[in-house]
Amino acid sequence: MTVQTAVLPKLAVNVVGLSKAFGERVVLKNLRMRIARGEFVALLGESGCGKTTLLRALAGLEPVDGGHIEAPRLPAIVFQEPRLLPWEPLWRNVSLGLPAPDARDRAVAALTEVGLTGRFDDWPLKLSGGQAHRVALARALVKEPELLLLDEPFAAVDALTRIKMHVLVKTLVARHRPGVLLVTHDVDEAIVLADRILIMSGGVIDRDYLVADYPERRVLRRLLLADLGVLLTDEA
Amino acid sequence: MPWAGPLALVTIWEIAARLGLIPPHLLPAPTTVLGTAIGLAVEGTLLTDLLVSLSRAAIGFFIGGSVGFALGTAVGFSRLAEAVLDRSIQMLRSIPFVASLPLVIVWFGVAEAEKIFVVSLAVMFPIYINTTLGIRQVDPKLLELGRVSGLDTAETIRRIVLPGALPSILTGIRYALAVAWLALVVAETVGASSGIGFLALDAREFLRTDVIIVTIVIYAVIGVLADGIARWLERRLLAWHPNYAGGRRK
Numbered sequence: 001m002t003v004q005t006a007v008l009p010k011l012a013v014n015v016v017g018l019s020k021a022f023g024e025r026v027v028l029k030n031l032r033m034r035i036a037r038g039e040f041v042a043l044l045g046e047s048g049c050g051k052t053t054l055l056r057a058l059a060g061l062e063p064v065d066g067g068h069i070e071a072p073r074l075p076a077i078v079f080q081e082p083r084l085l086p087w088e089p090l091w092r093n094v095s096l097g098l099p100a101p102d103a104r105d106r107a108v109a110a111l112t113e114v115g116l117t118g119r120f121d122d123w124p125l126k127l128s129g130g131q132a133h134r135v136a137l138a139r140a141l142v143k144e145p146e147l148l149l150l151d152e153p154f155a156a157v158d159a160l161t162r163i164k165m166h167v168l169v170k171t172l173v174a175r176h177r178p179g180v181l182l183v184t185h186d187v188d189e190a191i192v193l194a195d196r197i198l199i200m201s202g203g204v205i206d207r208d209y210l211v212a213d214y215p216e217r218r219v220l221r222r223l224l225l226a227d228l229g230v231l232l233t234d235e236a
Numbered sequence: 237m238p239w240a241g242p243l244a245l246v247t248i249w250e251i252a253a254r255l256g257l258i259p260p261h262l263l264p265a266p267t268t269v270l271g272t273a274i275g276l277a278v279e280g281t282l283l284t285d286l287l288v289s290l291s292r293a294a295i296g297f298f299i300g301g302s303v304g305f306a307l308g309t310a311v312g313f314s315r316l317a318e319a320v321l322d323r324s325i326q327m328l329r330s331i332p333f334v335a336s337l338p339l340v341i342v343w344f345g346v347a348e349a350e351k352i353f354v355v356s357l358a359v360m361f362p363i364y365i366n367t368t369l370g371i372r373q374v375d376p377k378l379l380e381l382g383r384v385s386g387l388d389t390a391e392t393i394r395r396i397v398l399p400g401a402l403p404s405i406l407t408g409i410r411y412a413l414a415v416a417w418l419a420l421v422v423a424e425t426v427g428a429s430s431g432i433g434f435l436a437l438d439a440r441e442f443l444r445t446d447v448i449i450v451t452i453v454i455y456a457v458i459g460v461l462a463d464g465i466a467r468w469l470e471r472r473l474l475a476w477h478p479n480y481a482g483g484r485r486k
Contacts (some may be wrong), residue, residue: 074385096385123476177258
């Protein structure tokens with residue numbers, strides 16, 4: 001594995017002192033964050049707080065002004081849109097960037113894993129939205145990444161598909177054990193999927209919750225929503 | 237059913253000509269034209285002339301298309317190439333190629349080079365414009381995907397940029413095929429000693445209306461065939477695209 005600098009043995013991501021400004025607007029302010037190997041971390045925050053900028057910086061897609069990032073050089077990303085190449089059949093999409101001569105076998109295995117058996121040679125434009133997202137997931141996992149970045153991947157799918165995708169992601173992550181950073185604005189999604197939930201605000205990681213510490217989901221949900229500026233009455 | 241209209245028209249034309257309602261030296265009957273065509277083909281000059289015209293169109297298309305594609309690719313990829321080339325090409329493009337014909341004849345004389353040059357010139361611009369446009373329109377999100385997937389430049393061009401630009405390039409090819417044919421007609425009727433245009437020119441001298449109509453029909457048929465080739469290319473190369481796949485859609 002290639003890294004920008006040596007990754008500590010138990011960490012998938014180590015970010016220290018990260019800074020980034022777009023003109024006058026400071027988005028990342030001396031930010032610190034760690035993700036252990038095999039840990040599922042959800043990052044919540046209000047729109048425009050810099051969650052996606054942080055994720056893109058980890059992927060090397062966003063130049064930063066200062067600080068230090070230790071992360072795998074080519075993490076797998078699932079974007080908000082599936083971003084499939086419409087002119088390549090599904091298996092070619094999934095094997096994009098796989099150098100191995102057994103690329104097709106691995107792509108077929110990954111597509112089977114996400115429930116698209118027998119559709120390996122189909123064109124992407126024949127798929128439904130949910131199916132296309134599953135292909136994007138297969139493309140990310142086929143590389144056996146040490147770090148999986150999910151940038152609001154289910155924001156654009158319908159509610160039922162989203163629940164199915166949650167189950168699928170949980171299963172796949174449990175099997176492949178990558179470190180995961182999920183950027184989302186959906187508190188319930190974060191609670192269902194993550195081991196740890198971070199709240200980002202003012203360019204830093206403001207709060208850090210271990211989901212296991214809250215056997216009562218409702219309590220955690222209320223805390224998270226309060227952090228995000230939503231105060232619930234008892235009925236809600 | 238869509239052929240009923242044209243068929244009726246030809247039938248009316250035939251009847252009118254047979255009844256003597258149209259003077260034969262202005263517009264001979266379709267069957268006469270057909271007879272002339274067969275006669276010309278058997279006699280030998282028609283097929284040779286057709287071959288000469290087709291090879292002019294093909295050579296001109298190949299040269300103009302290659303130059304247009306090369307320039308389009310350069311300008312599509314490189315801001316520097318755009319700064320240096322684009323303005324000049326756009327200025328040349330605004331000249332109707334017919335207007336350049338007298339100059340081209342002075343340069344090359346009434347020779348093969350003149351005709352091929354005119355066809356190349358006419359073909360170059362639509363290919364150039366659509367190649368540039370196609371490359372510019374490639375989805376930046378897919379380019380970003382290529383980057384995070386670790387594709388190198390060559391792979392990015394092969395798997396993302398060119399396939400993404402292909403629908404636009406094929407539109408350019410389709411338009412260029414039509415323009416190539418048009419340019420050839422113009423070049424051949426200005427001066428030639430062989431080819432379909434020469435046949436028409438020669439026939440005019442002798443008021444052979446039937447021969448002139450044969451050449452017009454041949455131009456039309458080849459134009460339709462060229463368009464058919466372009467559509468066939470689209471269906472094959474854009475099979476992934478629901479708008480082009482036609483019957484193969486699920």
